[in-house]
Amino acid sequence: MAAFTGALESTLFISNLLAFLRLEPPRGAGSDRKDRGPAVLEATGLAFAYPGAPREVLSGLSLSVAAGEIVALAGGNGAGKTTLAKLLARLYEPAKGTILLGGVDLTAAPPGRAHASVAFLFQEAARFEATLSENVAYGDWESLSRTPERIEGVGRRAGLDALVTGMPQGYATLLGRMFGDYTPSGGEWQRIALARTLARDAALLVLDEPTLHLDQQAERFFIENLRALSAGRTVVLITHHPPLLSAADRVVFLSGGHVAEEGRHEELLARRGAYAALFGKAPETLPSPERGAA
Template identity: 35%
Template sequence: MSTKRTAKEQIRSILKLLHNSKRILKMVWENHKKMVLITLALSLGIALMPFVKSGVLALLVNNLTNIHTVTPSAVTWLSILAVAMILIPELLYGFKGYVDRWFNIDLQEHFEILFITKKATIDISTMEDPKFNDTLNTLWERGVWPMVEMTTNIFMNLPNILEVIIATVILYSFSPWLFLIVALAVLPRLAVEAIYGEGVYGIYHAEAPIRRRFWAFRDHFMDKRDLTEMKLFQSTGYFIRTISDIFHSFNLKQKVVERKRVFWHMGALLITGGAVGLGIVTVIRSVLSGETEVGTMIFVIGSIVELEGALAGFLMNMARQYKDSLFVSDLFKILDVKSSIPRAKNPIKVSSTYAPRVLFQNVSFSYPGTSRQVLSNISFTIEPGEKLALVGVNGAGKTTLVKLLCRIYDPTGGQILVDGRDLKELDLDSWLHALGVLFQDYSSYQMKVSEAIALGRSDEPLDMDRVRWAAQGSEAAEFINEWEDGYGQMLGKQFEGGIDPSKGQLQKLALARALYRNPAILVLDEPTASVDAESEAKIFARLEALPKDKTVILISHRFSTVRTADKILVLRDGTVHELGSHSQLMEKDGTYAKLFKLQAKGYNTE
């Protein structure tokens, strides 16, 4: 792929690098002042050492070459200093290495928690955006290491900057032309590293959708259930071939960029080496002409080498920062993501102790980036304490309706009223606190059973009585009590003493988590899809027995479970097709009655 960029784009990228560096330094200073000050002090010491060392050596040589005027005490002290200049830098480097490792550990923890915390606050609607996922995937693969590395390189450049300043003063005072030749000769190496870094980033950015597919395929090999099915269906070969093809295509592009980089890098090194050689020859000729002492020659040549090394180190670190900055920009894009669900300026708190009256008033909805209406002119009311069942074929809009109730999305038309107030006017956190939602694609957690259930209210201390009550309500208590460690049982065989519950057991644990939350409005999407018939009957009997101030919204394809609901809403093509109690809808003899009879027929025996 092409890595050529216009001058404007290069300048824009450099300005972006400076902006990112400033932002990182501000973050690091605010959270790690002590470590920053220690690093600065050590950097100063390390920067001074090469010049002090070559200066002492130069004085020693000049004194020895002037044997008639030199004093023994001067030679002794200079010799002691020369030896000290060998030991002191080693001690400084050793201590700085320890500080750098300590600092890196702190930085990794800080940036990792920062990223995870931000991701936890991002709206679910944003998480479902493919373009956002491309950026997130690029970042997720590399983690926070580009930010850690960029921070490290910023601080590594401090000694380089100081060395460049000191060496510049020395060489410029000796010969301005000599300084200019050495300084300009290093620039080609910067250009090579900058172009290479841009090329690698370009590949990662352009291939993001493909690499997201790679990670999706790869994750199947990490999931025991997926791998079992792949083996039984003999499809592992297909997955391996697909992963191999993605790898090969992606890596081939990287190798092309790397091949170009090596060629130009070698050329840049020859230019730099030639300039340094020219500088050394110039100084030697000055000694031969009698203009410069031998010790001074050693000091100047040492300064040339230090300037070249410091400039090269500075520019290489800048190039690495430039490359890391491209990925860091993605991280800042994530950190700067604004909520797509606007918060009310004067939010109204919602009580979680009693269920409110909820009115869907002419609600319509289309997913972002699409024109197709998933819901069209939906109107119905959920009375406090009512048991409402949502029925309809797949794609009818049942789950989307729940997402609107949870404010994962806002309606594109109409409004949702809670006790007469627009849902958008409510305090979102307190509204979510009043809800307990269990989607069909529920999560399972690898922790102790009691902890997994108590996640329903993780903002409160774990209440074992409440844990047991929730487990009873979901029919999970029966198998939990049979486990060796009971509610202390570890979930997940990869942990010592852990077990892998069955799918039905996992769903009961998920339902227990929702019940533990004890919300004002409980929303259950196919809560017993993996549960046996006997347990299902007991679960729904307990749900029916919930206090009258608790509203239950149930999505189910099993008509035997919805018939006891106070109200049944039949969705069809995103519209309210039928609405009423079981008896009312059966009397109407419409879609619900037809589907109920069809399902009942399958249970009837001849």
């Protein structure tokens, strides 16, 4: 009975997903992004509180990220890192403040414009009971669903080649525990989700703990290729992992809902402040890539 119920739920989920993908964007959604390449991000005076919470998670927070810059957000539990990431991804609405990307106020722009400009990857990535090709193409379904060669190109950039080789039907392999021919591990799902995120032609990438579920080999690939993977994008990533913090152009340390410290990873450690107290003793076990011009 449990198996039947699970199968029914999966069937309903796929039906709803396909219906969603067939939806036309609302008139005036402004989903076309005419500006290509990385864009300057300017978040000013952001405030946010969860319903019923006694205090704000973010209070007057401002953040500036140069076009093409890779900025890591760090901080203790409850510092507001994920909340800020979801505000930047336009999944939450700020109580106060503005978010400008390439000079466009995303807090006032039509939803289509905001969502076309930002691609995001969060810790618990979506797992679609569909083919590998479809799992990647969902990142930009309208553009990629009819161009399998582009899907494979995105997968190659994201380091999926070895994973694809082990699948019975390559990109046509149906994934998932219920009806799939292959059940990816948590780390493999994360790599697939990364490919889906990279499939979006977005000016801003928001990545929340992108290496959390990866094995050491996949993690090394991500860190060593971070700049190539994010080429042409502005990047904001959340991480507690020293090699990834070191790979960023700049680290922004949050505390109490605002920016407490910022600078390069090595600079912040040398200051011996709150950042160094939190991250100074963590071993850096993986090499960080050379920083290039933003």
